[in-house]
Amino acid sequence: MSDEQQVDVYPSMTVVKEFESEKADKIEPMKLGKRLKEIRMAHGLTLEEASKRTGLARSTLSKIENEQISPTFQAMQKLAGGLEIDIPQLFAPPKQLKATGRRDITRKAQGKPHPTTTYEHELLATQLTNKKMMPFKSRVRARAFEDYPDWIRHDGEEFLLVLEGEITFYSEFYEPVSLSEGDSVYYDANMGHMLTSVSEDDALILWVTAS
Known part of the structure; x- marks a missing residue:
């Protein structure tokens, strides 16, 4: 086996570190504000409605969603309680929906x-x-x-x-x-x-x- 083939099968530490570094650069950091907005929208709530549910000012919610401020732990408790979720859900990335394209048509009396x-x-x-x-x-x-x-x-x-x-x-x-x-x-x-x-x-x- 040649040296070139050995590198393919057993990458050197330098190659591994460069790959991990490149992979890390591509991972987008979790944005709490973006996640909060996704949860609020999934519940069909306006900022005003979310404010009433959570007890947080509308302006505070807006600032959190726009990454202008970071919520305190107390604020996160209010968010979780008002939106009826667990705190870890604020940090969990949303599930990616993937269409499978499955379809089956049954004509009348042809089942x-x-x-x-x-x-x-x-x-x-x-x-x-x-x-x-x-x-x-x-x-x-x-x-x-x-x-x-x-x-x-x-x-x-x-x-x-x-x-x-x-x-x-x-x-x-x-x-x-x-x-x-x-x-x-x-x-x-x-x-x-x-x-x-x-x-x-x-x-x-x-x-x-x-x-």
Whole structure:
């Protein structure tokens, strides 16, 4: 192996220090004022509104955001309390949003069928893997509580919207409730639940399950 190749594999301390120095020059120091403004804007607050929440003068907030003054620890406590955040969040860089470009279109009646004894499911967006949500439409075939051998339970949370007809929504910790077209319910899917159709025709619902 030549000397030149050895430098590539085992860089000298001089090369390492020069690289670290160059890398350090590119790291932008954390600007508390900029971070504070990002948090305030994320909450949809004006300076005046943030002033009322934190108990700090509007002019003080403006000076902090413009890096004209540094807040005292007491001021940071007021900022954290008023903005309902933890103090470390004032120093944490904001998360960079990165679009993945994922998209899946399901045409009417072209979802993947998945019939059961109580429901006739139509799975939607089936081309996408590792989804954070599972959307599907279901015809509710069940007509009585006794049609189910046991409560349905699974991980995650669930949203249900009635598209057609009327259903009775049963859950183990609440009284049964009737839901008609346009009604919806959001619930913990670990809680036992089940549905029955009570309209003349089988009800149609949209379900979205999130892990």
